[in-house]
Amino acid sequence: AQRVTQPEKLLSVFKGAPVELKCNYSYSGSPELFWYVQYSRQRLQLLLRHISRESIKGFTADLNKGETSFHLKKPFAQEEDSAMYYCALSLFSGGYNKLIFGAGTRLAVHP
Amino acid sequence: GAGVSQSPSNKVTEKGKDVELRCDPISGHTALYWYRQSLGQGLEFLIYFQGNSAPDKSGLPSDRFSAERTGGSVSTLTIQRTQQEDSAVYLCASSQLIRDNQHFGDGTRLSIL
Incomplete structure (x- = not known):
């Protein structure tokens, strides 16, 4: 079965420290993965998708098919990065894009 | 520009009542999705619309849940005879392609008393 696992409910770091939010997936097909972010009192929004290979707000994520992982990384965390982060797997089958989400990790960046 | 609009933002109702949740997608977006987020859980897919048709209703938790979309725009998610386990945040999303x-x-944050 398709599944996305985010093992940490909360990740607490100090400003300037490196951050790695873990995401592992289970999918027999060719995965398409995303990171979504929800800042306080804002709606869920796309942060990045692996096929774009972009760096958004200093965040990057590399798909590792061998380890079935798509960890989100940032070398120096900022206080404004504090938010809820969701990893999602796209099941593009049957002609539509069904997203399977992990439970989310709350990132708290302290001054 | 206007984003996806959902109403009501909060709904508190008694167990056994019916509720209707509304989603107004971004103009021109043909694909519309409903998800549910229960406490401590990730988002759970409920149903997908392409235009007015719903090719995949597999995520609807029970036959008490139904959804429709009219005019290729507004969608309503209806929950009949609500139960406490229906309490959750119901999210709608749309995409152009x-x-x-x-x-x-x-x-919409739904609370069943």
């Missing part, structure tokens, strides 16, 4: 990014609304 199937593989485009999904834009989410603020959600």
